[in-house]
Amino acid sequence: MLSVQDLQSYYGRSHILHGIRLEVAKGEILSVIGRNGTGKTTLLKTLMALTDRASGSIHLDGKELIDAPTHRRARAGIAYVPQGREIIPDFTIRENILMGAFARTDGCRSIPDLVAELFPYLIANLNRPGGLLSGGQQQQLAIARALAAQPKLLLLDEPNEGIQPSIVEEIERIIVRLNQEAGITVILVEQNIAFVRQASHRFAMLEKGSVVAAGKIDTLSDALVHKHMTV
Ligand SMILES: Nc1ncnc2c1ncn2[C@@H]1O[C@H](COP(=O)(O)OP(=O)(O)OP(=O)(O)O)[C@@H](O)[C@H]1O
Numbered sequence: 001m002l003s004v005q006d007l008q009s010y011y012g013r014s015h016i017l018h019g020i021r022l023e024v025a026k027g028e029i030l031s032v033i034g035r036n037g038t039g040k041t042t043l044l045k046t047l048m049a050l051t052d053r054a055s056g057s058i059h060l061d062g063k064e065l066i067d068a069p070t071h072r073r074a075r076a077g078i079a080y081v082p083q084g085r086e087i088i089p090d091f092t093i094r095e096n097i098l099m100g101a102f103a104r105t106d107g108c109r110s111i112p113d114l115v116a117e118l119f120p121y122l123i124a125n126l127n128r129p130g131g132l133l134s135g136g137q138q139q140q141l142a143i144a145r146a147l148a149a150q151p152k153l154l155l156l157d158e159p160n161e162g163i164q165p166s167i168v169e170e171i172e173r174i175i176v177r178l179n180q181e182a183g184i185t186v187i188l189v190e191q192n193i194a195f196v197r198q199a200s201h202r203f204a205m206l207e208k209g210s211v212v213a214a215g216k217i218d219t220l221s222d223a224l225v226h227k228h229m230t231v
Helices: 041-049 070-078 093-101 113-118 120-124 135-147 165-180 193-199 222-229
Strands: 002-011 012-025 031-032 055-060 080-081 152-159 185-189 202-209 212-216
Touching: 002 041, 012 041, 012 055, 012 202, 012 212, 031 041, 031 193, 031 222, 041 080, 041 152, 041 185, 070 080, 093 135, 093 222, 113 120, 113 135, 113 165, 120 135, 135 152, 135 165, 165 185, 165 193, 202 222, 212 222
Parallel strands: 031 185, 031 202, 080 152, 152 185
Antiparallel strands: 002 012, 002 055, 202 212
């Protein structure tokens, strides 16, 4: 479904990603792991055309997107949940969710059934301002906004960062459900290796902007984790 070849990415003169190669099959969860500062967020941003410059190839279902701006990638079926969530505090929950719907190509600006199924709390509170929600609820809102675009491919950047431990499991369950029940392909940046092992089909380990190990999740050994992730 997604094939990335020789991906280079830059912020100004800083060359951050060096020849990334990735393959993600339809229906998979690919987890991108690695130490802080190795380029995981930059990889997701580059897939969404949000860095200053990039080259290489990003094929989604056979369509080359490397020169496409962000809105065209959204319309091609990629949705992004950024680290820090970036919801608009003064907008209601409904308005925040519907922002995602502008990427739909069928002109429909409604809340999809999947969002209602996964996030009953949000649906019961559609007129509350997004800024009044807890961190975990805001994360749910950011995921709901992305799902309102009815994406094929969802990019999730550390969805459990800064969230109360009691809510983490709920977010994890939602990620697994949207993959297993709705068939949405996911690229997940995640620090929790136990969850990576439980939820993902494949992994890619980054170091200094390059993929240093990748494969089926059962090949993610403790030795690999220790070598590339402990400080
Ligand atoms: N806007 C920017 N301008 C210049 N350099 C940046 C910018 N954003 C990130 N970088 C640099 O790019 C490199 C990769 O950062 P990135 O945030 O992609 O890493 P990461 O693996 O996601 O780390 P973390 O887990 O801390 O989020 C780092 O050296 C960082 O300092």
